[in-house]
Amino acid sequence: MNFAPRRGIEDQTLHKKTDPRMIRLYHFPLSPFCRKVRLTLAEKRLEVELIEERYWEPSPDFLRRNPAGKVPVLRIENKVLSESQAICEYLEEAYPNPSLMPRDIDMRFEVRRLCAWFDDKFHAEVTSKLLYERVNKKIMAHGYPDSKAVKSGAGRIKYHLDYLGWLLDQRRWLAGDVMTLADVTAAAHISCLDYISDVDWNRNATVKDWYAKIKSRPSFRTLLADQVPGFPPPAHYADLDF
Amino acid sequence: MNFAPRRGIEDQTLHKKTDPRMIRLYHFPLSPFCRKVRLTLAEKRLEVELIEERYWEPSPDFLRRNPAGKVPVLRIENKVLSESQAICEYLEEAYPNPSLMPRDIDMRFEVRRLCAWFDDKFHAEVTSKLLYERVNKKIMAHGYPDSKAVKSGAGRIKYHLDYLGWLLDQRRWLAGDVMTLADVTAAAHISCLDYISDVDWNRNATVKDWYAKIKSRPSFRTLLADQVPGFPPPAHYADLDF
Known part of the structure; x- marks a missing residue:
């Protein structure tokens, strides 16, 4: 078995035509992990060519690029x-510029802890229960939403919004006084749930203010323009005055 | 709700009696994530006091320390x-010394990619299907192993051993020519499965050599001495000539 990630033939052809310095991201619009990378690239003002990948029907070319x-x-x-x-x-x-990681070791820990909190705990308790049940299952033709899972996700998101509110009562941004990868990661997850109207913006004014601040950044524009066929976003999704 | 991690009363009392510089790890012996931290501490020659935590029956004190x-x-x-x-x-x-992270940016990426590979993919496909079904369910009194999950885990571990073998055919250690956090993370997961005899050491001689090398390090001794009541390890588990 060959596990090496490498460019497929199609890629090599394209590679000849395009600028080799061109950054290319294989992504899915409502994946919080892809949004995290898109926001990071945009914050660092790196131009990227987005290629949508139906990763649940992986093509041999795609598996060549990432054996996972x-x-x-x-x-x-x-x-x-x-x-x-x-x-x-x-x-x-x-x-490194502009930076999304503070220099202080304790703050760097806090950024990474919060990234893991969202990528692991929030993802397991909320994103997978709401977004994956309601949207991904339908797109992937994997059956109908499990109502027990949806109910559990709808309950747990309240706890997580309260946790965000508690953090933001003490800090301007999630990990401290500057915007970091922790904010990017949290916003990446929350924006996916906002796309399907699963965030109650009346729950906590501080959390809403934080999201309004990050949503207004130029880096967020690409996310607000996303459209998933069959799942039109609600009007407030792309509205900066939501 | 107060989400602040803070020391409980019991901790504060102990704190007065013990050296405040003492490092303390709340852990569970067969948790790959705890083993990863234990190995890292030991590689850096940091002494630690281990406190076993039955995290599935969290005490108020424990939840005070970590809201997750x-x-x-x-x-x-x-x-x-x-x-x-x-x-x-x-x-x-x-x-930083001794170091488990290379200086080169590309190698640092590879270390982190492999850590995520084991903590995320290997954990979901193997650890949770074998260890959690066979051991954790019984300890936590959560019912009986799901034979479909066990079968799936037993199948997937072969793929992961092959992937390790493929990496090690090109490199002395998993991420390159020096031992890194990638090796520590992989060994933390694999050692838990070896404790329940779920690693087929005849599958790949290169993988076995790599594990023998890391298992012989002084940092590994604490792991080899672990005993979980009701689940005695097989004889080869602590044997350096397995």
């Missing part, structure tokens, strides 16, 4: 990178 | 840290 069979996959400087947190840490080290 | 209700939780320099990858990155930055 997941999105996001980033092609940059002739490297093929996977795993969103590892990609974002790489982008931070390779393109 | 998970192990590992590390108390160090009056800080309370959770999330294994964030903890290990913190330890690397606070105690």
Whole structure:
């Protein structure tokens, strides 16, 4: 078995026609992990060519790029990178300005702890229970939403919004006084749930203010323009005055 | 609701009696994420007091320390840290020697990608299907192993051993020519499965050599001495000539 991520024939052809410095992201619009990488690239003002990947029906070309069979996959400087947190840490080290990681060791820990909180705990308790049940299952033709899971996700998101509110009562941004990868990660997850109207913006004014602030950033525009066929976003989704 | 991780009364009392510089890890012996932190601490020659935590019956004290209700939780320099990858990155930055992270940006990416591979993919496809079904369910009194899950885990571990073998055909250690957090993470997961005899050491001689090398390190001794009541390890588990 060959596990090497490498460009397929089709890619090599395209590669000849396009700028080799071009960054390309294989993604799915409502994947919080892809959105995290898209926001990080945009905050660092790196232009990227987005290629939508139906990762649940992986093509041999896609599996060649990432043996884990997941999105996001980033092609940059002739490297093929996977795993969103590892990609974002790489982008931070390779393109340190503007920075999404503080210099202080304790704050860096807090950023990484919160990234894991959203990518792991929030993802398991909320994103997978609401977004994956309501949207992904239908797109992937994997059956109908499990109402018990949806109910559980709808309950748990309240706890997480309260946790965000508690953090933001003490800090301007999630990990401290500057915007970091923790805010990017949290906003990436929450924006996916906002796309399907699953965030109660009346629950906590501080959380709403924080989201309004990050949503207004130029880096967020690409996310607000997303359209998933069969799932039109609600009017407030792209509205900066929601 | 108060989400602040803080020391409980019992901890504060103990704190007065013990050296405040003492590092304390709340852990569970067969948790791969705790083992990853234990190995990292030991590689950096940091002494730690281990406190076993039955995290599935969380005490108010434990939830005070980590609102996520998970192990590992590390108390160090009056800080309370959770999330294994964030903890290990913190330890690397606070105690850089001996190092478990290379300096080269591309290699750092590869280390983090492999950590995520094991903590995420291997954990979901193998650890949770074999260890959690066979051991954790019984300890937590959560019913009987799901034979379909066990069968799936037993099938998938072969793929992962092949992937390790493929990596090790090109490199001395998993991410390159030096031992890194990637090896620590992989060995943390695999050692838990070896404790329940779920690793077929005849499958790949290169993988077996790599594991023998890491198992012989002084940092591994604490793991080899682990005993979980009701689940005695097989004879080969602690044998360096397995």
